[in-house]
Amino acid sequence: GAVVSQHPSRVICKSGTSVKIECRSLDFQATTMFWYRQFPKQSLMLMATSNEGSKATYEQGVEKDKFLINHASLTLSTLTVTSAHPEDSSFYICSAVATAGTNYGYTFGSGTRLTVV
Amino acid sequence: GESVGLHLPTLSVQEGDNSIINCAYSNSASDYFIWYKQESGKGPQFIIDIRSNMDKRQGQRVTVLLNKTVKHLSLQIAATQPGDSAVYFCADSPPGYSTLTFGKGTMLLVSP
Numbered sequence: 001g002a003v004v005s006q007h008p009s010r011v012i013c014k015s016g017t018s019v020k021i022e023c024r025s026l027d028f029q030a031t032t033m034f035w036y037r038q039f040p041k042q043s044l045m046l047m048a049t050s051n052e053g054s055k056a057t058y059e060q061g062v063e064k065d066k067f068l069i070n071h072a073s074l075t076l077s078t079l080t081v082t083s084a085h086p087e088d089s090s091f092y093i094c095s096a097v098a099t100a101g102t103n104y105g106y107t108f109g110s111g112t113r114l115t116v117v
Numbered sequence: 118g119e120s121v122g123l124h125l126p127t128l129s130v131q132e133g134d135n136s137i138i139n140c141a142y143s144n145s146a147s148d149y150f151i152w153y154k155q156e157s158g159k160g161p162q163f164i165i166d167i168r169s170n171m172d173k174r175q176g177q178r179v180t181v182l183l184n185k186t187v188k189h190l191s192l193q194i195a196a197t198q199p200g201d202s203a204v205y206f207c208a209d210s211p212p213g214y215s216t217l218t219f220g221k222g223t224m225l226l227v228s229p
Binding site: 006034036041042043044045046049091093095105106107108109110111113 | 125149151153158159160161162163166206208210215216217218219220221222
């Protein structure tokens with residue numbers, strides 16, 4: 001089955017620093033990866049869609065200069081939260097869709113709990 | 118699913134009961150629908166999916182019903198167990214594995 005590995009699972013950083021979150025598809029190639037943000041007791045909110053080799057598409061209201069997304073290969077996408085502030089503290093989740101020829105659909109990572117202090 | 122809300126509806130059931138969780142979606146172009154289970158601190162876990170050319174699909178202890186006329190989706194869990202306690206989300210997607218939109222979510226609490 002399809003597995004998406006997300007790392008780190010938890011991170012605490014100081015205000016003003018940057019944090020990188022990695023999302024890897026372990027046993028399939030992912031044409032498209034999605035990044036979500038989830039606040040406590042709320043649903044998943046799509047932040048951006050990244051396609052391998054091209055610029056990410058950000059949802060309305062998501063600052064592209066603050067949330068840098070890189071999808072340099074078919075198995076890896078990264079989300080960098082730059083100049084983090086306490087209000088960026090949240091649960092970040094990635095999802096990957098396999099390239100054509102598979103039936104994996106959407107596969108989610110296990111999430112990253114970011115706490116900015 | 119419909120837009121995100123700030124309050125998570127809760128369904129409390131006794132172990133052994135059947136549970137029904139409902140969801141409304143808004144995009145009439147969506148043709149793929151998924152139910153996910155999310156435990157605290159974890160990513161969504163796939164439960165069952167259904168395409169728009171079907172109105173019912175069954176899995177192990179779970180059944181998904183789709184009513185395209187009223188844009189409504191439901192998840193039925195038979196013989197609910199304490200391990201089923203989690204938050205359940207519906208999600209819908211238009212053709213082509215593009216944007217997946219999540220519903221508000223329902224917290225299922227199962228008492229022994």
